[in-house]
Amino acid sequence: MSDYIFYPGCSMESSAKAYYDSVMSVCQALDIQLNEIDDWNCCGATEYLSLERMPAYALIARNLALAEKQSNGSKTVVAPCSACYLNLAKADHYMHEDKAFGKNINEALAAGGLHYTPGKLAVRHLLDVVLNDIGLEAVKAKVVKPLTGLRVAPYIGCMLPRPDYGNRYSDTENPTELDDLLRALGADVIDFPLRTACCGGHMTQIGPGTAFELIRRLVSTAADQYKADVMVAVCPMCQMNLDAFQGQMNGYFKTDYHMPILFFTQLMGIAFGADAKELGFGSEFVSAREAMSRIGVQTPEPAADAPAKKKPAGLPMPPPLVHASQTTTHSKEAGQ
Amino acid sequence: MPQMIDERAKAGLTPEEDLSLLHEVSMKTAGDSHVEMCIQCGTCGGSCPAGMDMDHTPRAIFAMLRAGMREAVLKSNTPWMCVSCYYCTVRCPQEIHITDVMYTLKNMAVQSGMVQDSTASDFSRTFINFVENYGRSFEIGLAGLHNLIHPRLALRLPNMAPMAIGMLTKKGMSPLPPKRIKGMKGLKKILKRAKELEAA
């Protein structure tokens, strides 16, 4: 039994429920004990860093401080989301490298009665833990339903191999970790040249034209050039961009791709013999049913699209919006 | 005094002359950004997946920082198009932390009020409002709210609404806001202190 401090991240509670379920299933099978950080907060994604530096790092560091307090011997924080992983790693790295900066962040944490010792914890992604702590041999030993015949495009994305503060990955451009893992599950892994290209990040929200082109490059290369059955992601944001926005990307370019985008833990679960429904299959936008049935795995059909005409109802109202211009005034005041 | 500036420009002088700009950017970036070491090779501009849509390549932005062109840099869409893929950062032959510098430029643009198209900064602000009030973020609420602020974007994205519904039906996501963290009071204090330190 290996003990880890677990930082799930916000997506795991909402859009990436399938990821959460499959992570839990796989970790149980591999005897990985995940101890969730009590009362963790959002890492701020790429958004807080875009607005204000110190609050953004303080927000991230609160999680590290809580994790340090709760560590109980374990020094490794595991994050399943690449963006969360990088933010936590980045805060630790800069607090350690830039001592004055680290001191400032700790001064902010002190206002909430917390403290983090830079360099104290190792921040790692679940993929790294499975590969390097559990090992491919142990994974292979758990495989009861090899994924033989399933053509998989391994998509690792940006934020694990880059900038890679801890030198944890084999290459910044062509890391083979995900390939190795999927191969250990028996899958037919394609040599995907875009395995670390960008999924579009937050551009799906703010500049869809830019994002759709990035999604198109990934999906079309995997589908047309490499005839992949499914693409595998290691990050909720990548998965959402490629899955949820694939239909709109098709509309934008007048194309008709149906590339299922799955989490690596979902395929691990299938190979370990878990039930597809418990691994969150059926919650994807682009159905994986046909692809998975090719290797004899039955997965639930995603619920039918809601009628397009139905107005979006019942969305919650958030607290009053502080507009950008007001933010400016606010920070100026703080400066005086 | 715009007239003065025009005269300078006519005489062939740099319209703005803010040679401390580069240093300021460096100071406002965590760690050692090495931004002053740029050799203008263009590895960043060549690597950028969003480079086609930027009005200046990152390399050109660094040249403009050197030339002290504060307004042109802070009004540029370049940092807002950054997708944080870190290709430029790992490929840069001078080890400049380019992605982090892009974050700094966004901070400076928001704080100076020079942001031209506020689509991106408003998205960030909406996102952060959830975080500052709940301690957690909330994707569905975010997409809906963001579209309310930016109907232009919703027009560009005719399918946005069905997607939000899909989120509810396929993913079984809760339409309620995220649960507020227990330590919200402490987090607010931390963020308040951090904002004071940032402004200091």
Added chain:
Amino acid sequence: MSPTKRPKERIGVYVCHCGSNIAGVVDVAEVSAWAGKELEQDGVVVARDYKFMCSSLGQELIERDIKEKGLTRVVVAACSPHLHEPTFRAACARAGVNPYLFEMTNIREQDSWVTTDKIEATKKAKALIAAAVGRVAYQKPLESLYVPIDPNVLVVGGGVTGIQAALEIANSGQHVYLVEREPSIGGHMAQFDKTFPTLDCSACILTPKMFDAGNHKNITLLTWSEVEKVEGYIGNFTVTIRKRARYIDESLCTGCGVCWEKCPKKVVDPVFEAGLGYRKAVYVPFPQAVPKYPVIDRENCTYYLKGTCKACEKFCPTGAIKFDQQDEILTVKVGNIILATGYDLFDARKIPNYGYGRLPNVFTSLEFERMTNAAGPTLGKVVLRDGVTQPKSVAIIHCVGSRDKNYNNYCSGICCMQSLKFAHLVKEKTGGEVYQFYIDMRTPGKTYDEFYQRIIQEGANMIRGKVAEITDTARHPSEEGKLIVQVEDTLVGKQRRIPVDMVVLSAGLEARADAKEVAQKFGISCSADDWFIERHPKLDPVATMTDGVFVAGACQGPKDIPASVAQGAAAAARVLSIIGQGEIEIEAATAIVDEATCVGCKECIASCPYQAIQYLEDKGKAYVQEALCKGCGTCVGTCLPKSISLKHFTDEQIVAEMIGAMQTMKSFETVEAA
């Protein structure tokens, strides 16, 4: 131990301004006034400061004081003893003071250059002078030793640099041992087809020199050989060389070539053909190889692998194949050594985004050199990896692995000109489109920029930008089946994707993979990038800090052919000048045994790295051979009864030096406290 009673000496102290190098930070006037007053009790009778002590006027100042004021000891506070200790020792000697009664203290490199704090720098200068004054009174007159120079020379590396050096020395009548690791001399230059900027044929200008080196009566050519051990010192080195077995009897072999014609085993040649072509298991690397004898590659030879074959032996008309041949160990004596070990090519596989090793039609510069060589694997045709298709467009990428902190921080110097040469060759041989991707075009050699202009005129497309990536993943139908070079055209300020058929990477030059080991073997040092370090970057570019060991060519840093040849000849000239002197002065600071207390335990003999200590059987005592002793002091530390001391570095001198420094620092503290 405390020093014995201080001898009464008359000491002169001279503080150098070194222009503003020292005087800009250290208050030199104050320092000399202080020395004259505060160190009077220690024997200082005169203290002066002067703008340039090393000038003739500065030296005359010392000589005059020695004569007029009867100085018996001299202290100069100036730069590093590396630079001017010989200057001032000579001045003392001219005025009749033994050179070893002079002491130099460094207030520049170790003081004014390393701080901007004028007050602290001035204090440190005083402390250093007090230390030198402290020790100088205890110094003893010593006589330098002179040893004869062995006129034989060792040249390591048989590329164009080593060949040049060897020929210069051999032509003057001295004997040279030219040692080369590969089966033939010729080095990288033998692999090239054309040389910039004149485009003359590389083989045409190199092979006559190779032939001369191979047939010179004053050159012993040892190829397929490596230096294993170096002992001794300038004038008297003993070098152990391993001459690896070729499995060929050189006295019988005529170089007819039947053996490699008949050999059934074909292997990729990673060295001479840069991995682009094949050779046999018994081979000469290229037709003009010197010497003409082949080598059997034991690792690939079927006979050594399986015990059968022997095709070469069957067909050899002179019976020269000797499967049981053994390595030979040779010992040679030389007076000087020139290292000309060259460079390795940067391994372009390290840059994942350039796809070398993954994308077949990405080539390195050395592969391209072989491809364009009429005697190379494609007989000079420029073709894709399939061996037949002529490319319609070629991208040539500069600075691959150079000027990049992720790989090598330095400029490799030769790549711009080499890439321009490639552009010409592509145009000449294919008529296709050529793109040059460069960061800065660096063409400072004689007629180099004219060559650049010629290539522009020939129609090469020049794109200023460091290439971001090379990919075969098409985004658009027009890119399909091509290699796409993605780059920011920095002069336009836009990202561009340029589809081409072939990419050539101008890979940078790196120090040899084993440069550190080689440096250690010869007692010299390497820079952070593993290049051999010269004695002085401007004024002594081919000497090293180890007397009698010289460096030339690309082993000292990236260099093109003209610069390498010039250094080879320069190193030869330096060596010939030493040989011409006949004998050389050896520093007198050697170890000496006090026979009265030596117990004959032999600990010192075991500890001496230079084998300079003998055991005198008749007396039962240790004895130091002065000519072999380098004055390192290791034996002094191991001698339990303290019978060994180092002349010029006695305990008494060192303790006096420390007391001088510490008392001065202490006095400052007292003053500050008060």
